[in-house]
Amino acid sequence: MSVARPYNFSAGPAILPTSVFEETAAAVRQLNVPGDDSLESKLSILEISHRSKTFDAIHNEAIALVHEVLGVPDDYEVLLLQGGASLQFAMLPMNLGVPGKAAAYVDTGAWSAKAIKESKGLGETLVVASSKDTTYDHIPAEATWSDFAGSSYLHVTSNNTIYGTEFAELPDSGDVPLIVDLSSNIGSRPMALDKVALGYAGAQKNLGPSGVTLVFARKELLSREAPGYVPTILRYGTHVEKNSLFNTPNTFGILVLRNVLRWVKRRGGVEAVGKVNAAKAGKLYAALDESSLFSAHAKEGSRSQMNVTWTLGGEDRDAKTKDFLAAAATAGLSGLKGHRSVGGCRASIYNAFPEDGVDALVEFMREFERTQG
Ligand SMILES: Cc1ncc(COP(=O)(O)O)c(C=O)c1O
Structure with a gap:
């Protein structure tokens, strides 16, 4: 049997809705934003300035939909960055590691292990549980985790793309800020995102194309001053201050992410x-x-x-x-x-x-x- 379009089971970049392809293809030819009679609106999404009002509206709608559709609480900061989820592995300990405290991680797969590696290179790191010994075939029960009280944060990977395991519920981390790599299950079902102090996800599975990384966080967490060695572009504060426009963002990717979130909204x-x-x-x-x-x-x-x-x-x-x-x-x-x-x-x-x-x-x-x- 041969088919015109194969079923795409790719782990990421991954399948996107057909209507998103169509909506995006039109915007590549000419944006034509209803109610926007600027010259930019008559251009392609690929060629307009990220400082234009036309892009600003697309960007702001994308952020509004992250709150509305994904359920990120309204008082959280939303950033649309680059560098993939992998850059977050490094930005987290750089920005949120507290001197004298360990950063705690649950090791549930290859992506958790990569996040742990970055943390170990930057400071004291505590692995509170791991399912490595059984080829990461399960999420260790919370009751078996070692004590992480007093840690600067607790990091979990909510869905392990490579091994196919997923937290049934996000854990409770008490007073310790919960950081979640949601790359491969963000937006896949209702989740208690108010438990999450900082969440992040590469867009290329459920949110859009590669090249955009969603980060959302409680404001007070992102207002912390990072140590002096952290470069400007790797400080959360830089991106908060500039509304993710410190440098040229992935304008095309942000448009597609907005289109995907519109599609999720239309689906209910x-x-x-x-x-x-x-x-x-x-x-x-x-x-x-x-x-x-x-x-x-x-x-x-x-x-x-x-x-x-x-x-x-x-x-x-x-x-x-x-x-x-x-x-x-x-x-x-x-x-x-x-x-x-x-x-x-x-x-x-x-x-x-x-x-x-x-x-x-x-x-x-x-x-x-x-x-x-
Ligand atoms: C759970 C998870 N975290 C992190 C990553 C790395 O993401 P990126 O390639 O955007 O850096 C992936 C990639 O597939 C992933 O599935």
């Missing part, structure tokens, strides 16, 4: 999108659980609704996995190869991924198992 917000996501993931996990060829990597209770990971059984598992991925690609199912660090398979089924694509995958898996299992 994170509540409605979350129900669809639960249904999609539920179908896929049910198929894995009833299979004797495929098995889900993530343990029940820790399973991600965004990235579903699995392996194939049997002695010839590597060859079989290769065959499976090749046959899937031929059937128009793209991007199912697991991350190079874990192997196996992964279906990233972010907000924009259609339910019929999950049905197609489930049917394909059943057929593969029946004929080649």
Whole structure:
């Protein structure tokens, strides 16, 4: 079977809604903002100044939608930065590490480990729990975490893109500011974001294209003075003061992010999108659980609704996995190869991924198992 447009299971950059492609393509040709008769409005989003009123309106709408659609509390600061989530791994300890206090981290996967590495290079770091010993197949229960009281902050990765695990609920961190890497599940369902002191997410999964990083935080956290060695561009205070326009932002990426958030709003917000996501993931996990060829990597209770990971059984598992991925690609199912660090398979089924694509995958898996299992 060949299809005009494959189902895109890529982990990121990832699938975006078709209507967002259309809306964005039009803005690349000519913005034509209703009610804006400036010359910029007659130009492409790719060529207008980030200091123009036309871009200002796009930027401000994007920020307003981050509050309204994603549920970031109104009194939080919202920044749209560059450098990806990876730059946040370094900016966090630089800006929010408190001398004499450890920064606490929960190690639930490769991205957590990268965040921990940056913190270790900059100051005392405490790993309060880790699931590394079981190939990050679960989120360690909060009751097993070591004490992190008195830490400068507690950092968690809410969804582990590579291993396919997800916190069912954001943890309670008491008086310690909770910092969350929400890169791969932001906007995927309602979340208690008021528990979060600072949250961040690379846009390229649920929010838009690569090259924009959303950061939101309680104002008092961002008003802290960073130590003298921290360069101007790496200080949160710089970006707060300049409303994310300290240097030229990713104007195109911010427009797409705004379009994606408009789409989520039209769909009924994170509540409605979350129900669809639960249904999609539920179908896929049910198929894995009833299979004797495929098995889900993530343990029940820790399973991600965004990235579903699995392996194939049997002695010839590597060859079989290769065959499976090749046959899937031929059937128009793209991007199912697991991350190079874990192997196996992964279906990233972010907000924009259609339910019929999950049905197609489930049917394909059943057929593969029946004929080649
Ligand atoms: C959970 C998580 N954190 C951080 C990153 C790194 O993001 P970036 O490539 O934007 O630096 C990723 C990338 O996939 C991720 O999934």
